[in-house]
Amino acid sequence: MLFAMLVMVTGTEFEAQAVYCTPLQIFQQTCNAGGDDGIDVGGEVTWPGEEPAAPDPGHPAPNPVGEVPGAPENPAPPPTTVDDCTRGQDDLSGNCVIDFPEAPEDPEEPFVPTIPAITVTDVASFAPAPTSPTIEPFGIAILGAPMNVAMGAETQTVGGALFGLPMAVTFVPELYTVDYGDGTVIETTTGSGTWGELGQAQLTATPTSHAYQARGTYAVSIDVSYSATVDFGVWGTYPVDGFVVTGGPGVDVRVFEHTSALVDRTCIEDPLGPGCAAV
Secondary structure (H helix, E strand, C coil), X not given: CXXXXXXXXXXXXXXXXXXXXXXXXXXXXXXXXXXXXXXXXXXXXCCCCCCCCXXXXXXXXXXXXXXXXXXXXXXXXXXXXXXXXXXXXXXXXXXXXXXXXXXXXXXXXXXXXXXXXXXXXXXXXXXXXXXXXXXXXXXXXXXCCEEEEEECCCCEEEEEEECCEEEEEEEEEEEEEEECCCCCEXXXXXXXXXXXXXXXXXXXXXXXXXXXCCCEEEEEEEEEEEEEEEECHHHCEEECECCEEEECCCEEEEEECCCCCXXXXXXXXXXXXXXXXXX
């Protein structure tokens, strides 16, 4: 409902006139219709810059929204990361406790395996391939004349595992045993080359040559004896007791008898001619 209050204002320069105040102006005290004392509309108004009135002890002010009675005015926020935690603090203080493990005083001893004495049987499966001889001249021999056996072997290293440990075993040729197949066996610590490699003429004696005394076919074989050393890397190097021997296959040599005769045809033209037949 709208209403207005009519008041009379007197003064030396103005005639009496009516002053109208709206209810909103009266409430805001922007229109004085009742003299210097103003209009009492009840309640209290605090203008900017004034100190707020003290609360009535009988009517305590309500708590701000979100506050809990009895809680501290500025509680510390709970830690959210490891960096917010302090070693050894009691978690009742609101901070977490970190249990840092202590470093061991002595580092762990490195692993050192126990390696027994190594025998040829332990490394036999790693042995080099057998050696085959080269027979001169052309895999045949002349009765009573030297034939040549060329042979050779090289140092070889093979990797693998032994006793469950990674290793490398090195084989070094130390001894050659030559079996000519007629009961003659020789040993040499070095290999031997061909007549051409040695710079010699055919049918001349070499360290590994042999002259057969009977016609026939003979099997020549070479056995190579290797010394072996096993390398376990950081766990040391161990020599092998004894020699690892690889036995080579036999290579046939046909021995012919040589006779001098005047013939009208060669053995190629007449293989059954005089002096051409061989047992």
